[in-house]
Amino acid sequence: MTVDGRLPAGTTAVAAVVGDPIRHSLSPELFNAAFQRCGLDWVFTAFEVPAPRIGDAVAAMRALPLRGLSVTMPHKASVVAHLDGLSPVAARLGAVNCIAWESDRLVGHSTDGAGLIDALRLDVGFEPEGARCVVVGAGGAARAAVAALADAGARRVVVVNRTAARARVAAGLAGDRGMVGTSGAFADAELIVNATPLGMHGSAPAGMPVDVALLSPGQVLFDMVYDPPVTPVVAAAREQGVDAVVGIGMLVHQAAHAFSLWTGEAAPVEAMSLAATTELARRHDARAE
């Protein structure tokens, strides 16, 4: 935490994540590793805040103050009403995953989409500009992906989702390059993004978000799920010769953007990535024992 690795002191700035549940959040590992690597006298903690208390948690951020706040389920939409302003992306999505101070105002940001684009460009080596993309799912993560892919210059963004009405809302975020589709869209896509929780450890419904028989070599499959370290759909897609990756890079890069918003410094992405993958591997191994 502190510059020389000491425990938190009277000078230590505090940032935190709020959500419910929160105990399995990787944000403390990500941010504490980043603070330590950069020699910043900051510490990051987690608070389990139930849905009706999000306004009180934002008030707590003002009162103490907390120097930065990460926001996760179930608060990403409901927190908006308690802030003083929104970034353009957060306003468009109606969702916030990160709150930062701008002088004495609390401004909500949405860095998930930027995290996806960074992960594609920097980790996967995939350039979204001009690409034909499919996003599976229509929840908050899917909408962030649709908007970010469109902003990054994707040629088209097809949303595949069980509920057509929600798919239309998500696709609308890509303007005239957004459309609703079915699994028929997979064959022609250069990038397929799974934005559903299917395949996540501990997630209730089993099943694959994508029928990998429809995929072929040369395509990129980005699975936002990252626990287990190799998800079922990523394993199956790789057997088809597809360039398939789990979403840990998106988690790291969205946190890197939050880190910079809070501290004004460039994020130590490598240290954050190492912290996240180490902790995920530790949990995976602990379950296997």
Added chain:
Amino acid sequence: MTVDGRLPAGTTAVAAVVGDPIRHSLSPELFNAAFQRCGLDWVFTAFEVPAPRIGDAVAAMRALPLRGLSVTMPHKASVVAHLDGLSPVAARLGAVNCIAWESDRLVGHSTDGAGLIDALRLDVGFEPEGARCVVVGAGGAARAAVAALADAGARRVVVVNRTAARARVAAGLAGDRGMVGTSGAFADAELIVNATPLGMHGSAPAGMPVDVALLSPGQVLFDMVYDPPVTPVVAAAREQGVDAVVGIGMLVHQAAHAFSLWTGEAAPVEAMSLAATTELARRHDARAE
């Protein structure tokens, strides 16, 4: 912090201290050392909360929640109005230095007096029961000392203070064993407690709280000031053959009581004492360079 020395994680309970100023508080060192020694997944941070915001800080404790809160200047009296209950000692003093949860209620405690008695008994080997005591000063720390010495069975507690009206209020906390006195009371006392900030590093008014020429061997001088590690009055009293100690033990023991109120466990006093003295020595050396 966490069981195996890892940085805070999603499971880590958070306790904190609020005050203004707060950056020089030793509470983070004391409590983080204690959590680490006991293998508790807790972390302790500090928040600088200006006087008018103490109610908001207590609301923040409820919202997040914080699992424990230490309260220091300027909030010890004003925080009372924001709590759900007080311990008997806190109610008598009208002051709180520690807030703990009792099921869903926030209860204020005052552990300064218990910290003084523990320091006298355990560190100095002085038994207050039946003793003739003098307390110099009449502020919050003095009042806690007067009440605690009386509760511990002191034969009498004389309050020496420039302002007689404040001295009378403080002495009243010892009932019919409390009285207001002058420096003439020093010669006959077995214990003299300095509860003024005189001699503290960075404290504005210079001067000695006690004229050590009035003291003699066999008496105990307890100086609540602990920075510098040997205060001017302690150094001078020792030259008179007086058993004189600085107040770091009181700081440690009041924190030990808070630790037990929050965690339900016995406090690792040795580890806390080592953390506090190490940090004080570090600061002292840094100033001398």
